[in-house]
Amino acid sequence: MHVPDGFINAPVSAAAGxxxxxxxxxxxxxxxxxxxxxxxxxxxxVAAFVFAAQMLNFPVAAGTSGHLLGGALAxxxxxxxxGVLCLSVVLLMQGILFADGGLTALGVNITVMGVxxxxxxxxxxxxxxxxxxxxxxxxxxxxxxxxxLSVPAAAAAFxxxxxxxxxxxxxxxxxxxxxxxxxxxxxxxxxTITALTVGAVIAVRPDLVYGARGLTAPLKLxxxxxxxxxxxxxxxPVAARSPRKLxxxxxxxxxxxxxxxxxxxSANPDGxxxxxxxxxxxAKAEDHAAADSPLADYGVQGITDSRLSGGLAxxxxxxxxxxxxxxxxxxxxxxxxxxxxxASTSDIPGNA
Amino acid sequence: MGAGHAHKLYRHGHSxxxxxxxxxxxxxxxAFVVVVVSTPRTAVWAFALYAALLGTVAxxxxxxxxxxxxxxxxxIPFVAxxxxxxxxxxxxxxxxxxxxxxxxxxxxxxxxxxxxxxGVAASVLLAATTELRELLLGLQRLRLPxxxxxxxxxxxxxxxxxxxxxxxxxxxxESRGFEARGVRHWGVLAKSAGxxxxxxxxxxxxxxxxxxxxxxxxxxxxxxxxxxxxAQWSYALALPCAALVVCLLGWFL
Numbered sequence: 001m002h003v004p005d006g007f008i009n010a011p012v013s014a015a016a017g018x019x020x021x022x023x024x025x026x027x028x029x030x031x032x033x034x035x036x037x038x039x040x041x042x043x044x045x046v047a048a049f050v051f052a053a054q055m056l057n058f059p060v061a062a063g064t065s066g067h068l069l070g071g072a073l074a075x076x077x078x079x080x081x082x083g084v085l086c087l088s089v090v091l092l093m094q095g096i097l098f099a100d101g102g103l104t105a106l107g108v109n110i111t112v113m114g115v116x117x118x119x120x121x122x123x124x125x126x127x128x129x130x131x132x133x134x135x136x137x138x139x140x141x142x143x144x145x146x147x148x149l150s151v152p153a154a155a156a157a158f159x160x161x162x163x164x165x166x167x168x169x170x171x172x173x174x175x176x177x178x179x180x181x182x183x184x185x186x187x188x189x190x191x192t193i194t195a196l197t198v199g200a201v202i203a204v205r206p207d208l209v210y211g212a213r214g215l216t217a218p219l220k221l222x223x224x225x226x227x228x229x230x231x232x233x234x235x236x237p238v239a240a241r242s243p244r245k246l247x248x249x250x251x252x253x254x255x256x257x258x259x260x261x262x263x264x265x266s267a268n269p270d271g272x273x274x275x276x277x278x279x280x281x282x283a284k285a286e287d288h289a290a291a292d293s294p295l296a297d298y299g300v301q302g303i304t305d306s307r308l309s310g311g312l313a314x315x316x317x318x319x320x321x322x323x324x325x326x327x328x329x330x331x332x333x334x335x336x337x338x339x340x341x342x343a344s345t346s347d348i349p350g351n352a
Numbered sequence: 353m354g355a356g357h358a359h360k361l362y363r364h365g366h367s368x369x370x371x372x373x374x375x376x377x378x379x380x381x382x383a384f385v386v387v388v389v390s391t392p393r394t395a396v397w398a399f400a401l402y403a404a405l406l407g408t409v410a411x412x413x414x415x416x417x418x419x420x421x422x423x424x425x426x427x428i429p430f431v432a433x434x435x436x437x438x439x440x441x442x443x444x445x446x447x448x449x450x451x452x453x454x455x456x457x458x459x460x461x462x463x464x465x466x467x468x469x470x471g472v473a474a475s476v477l478l479a480a481t482t483e484l485r486e487l488l489l490g491l492q493r494l495r496l497p498x499x500x501x502x503x504x505x506x507x508x509x510x511x512x513x514x515x516x517x518x519x520x521x522x523x524x525x526e527s528r529g530f531e532a533r534g535v536r537h538w539g540v541l542a543k544s545a546g547x548x549x550x551x552x553x554x555x556x557x558x559x560x561x562x563x564x565x566x567x568x569x570x571x572x573x574x575x576x577x578x579x580x581x582x583a584q585w586s587y588a589l590a591l592p593c594a595a596l597v598v599c600l601l602g603w604f605l
Contacts, residue, residue: 003430007430042560043506044502045552047503048511049514051515052514052552055515056545059534096478099471099476102475103471167393170437197542199542200546
């Protein structure tokens, strides 16, 4: 699954490299929060573990065997930030030492296999752990689903990169079907192995599973025949951390990507549209309701240069998405705080 | 990393390529691959020239062709993908030996095969002529975040230890009559993976304590800073510069 050189064109490889560098930079800061100064040895050893675990073969049947990819597993065991770091280092070393994956495709590889699997896996895992009852089996179930979804998500991400910067005109619809189909199968194997491994670790050292930290029952002491809560450890004061910097960085990155990448993206119709046009599917398709909106078909009306217009549309699209997302976020938060303390709603601006 | 720990990808030698500082080699390989990737795929002769350039470097480094070719096998999975391309790609089609193939797909397959192979060959030459520790020093010199370099160095140093631990577990399993034959045995293998994780993590904790007791405070002391003279830089950058000339010729001819 390692992408070699020449598979994705230069501008998109560079953009993926920027994304990967950003993700690694954010993870470096995050991992210091997860592990403080133990980061280097622990992340290094976990990376060595991921590297070794990828060599552990799981026989399927009749001589075929699969192996672990490890994104979701690493995220669940050591946390998302350290997970991204470990996988990135493994991919970097595989690229430089073993020539597995091209050097110019390093950004694509880290983004697709390191960041997407880890982030999707961990997000699904956290969401499920929140919903399911707080018991050990639900950790295993969540790990299963997280790993199951993380692999096809990576395949879909790869298809997206390929659609933007692929060097051959293969119909994207077919690529997507083939990639996601095959990786759904791989995902089942990955999910089984991940769930079993997490189950094995949680049975021996539940404290080592980052994703299951909320599950430990509070320590009780038996004093004179009755159970008393043990005195809690001194809470470590956490410096107030403003998410503003992170949000700004994310916004700038998406704006850059939307503007820059779509500037370089081919002006030809994409594979799916092309297949539709070739097969005459779109003859019957009715015009989309927003077809005559100013952003229809990812271009800004009145600007004739198709690339400039595409880039502009990308930037505007990111802006609209951010505003809409913030609106939803505010609405949800307002409703939640409104339920508990009505007084606190007065200081929230009414832009929801 | 003493003599016994040199990785099997490295070929010990005293050639001029071995003697170059690692960061110049890293820069040269990266620039070379970038140039190769940005060459138009229709300039077939340019790729032959690139291959000749790499052949010259391999000759100067005294890396035998058989070693290089054996290591190129890593590319096979993507070759399979490239072979499929002419069949599924869109556009104008030609008949080759009675099979209808897409012209665009043929060019795409050629593109991936040529550029991918050259990239792999360049990386193989780098790994064959540079020791692991030097490679890490080179990465640090190229301003990769120190923490990332430290993580990579721990991964490299303990990779063999962890792999050996895995091998010992396998021997222990097999000496108890276990043989993994199918999905039913995944539970046992996953328990081994879990145990491997716990052992790795606990080893990490012990390593950290050992480091603290020796005065570690978040950064590693650099005792052998690598430096490169102007001559060494120009020697290393001869490869990408020659490639750039070929690339420009490819664009304008």
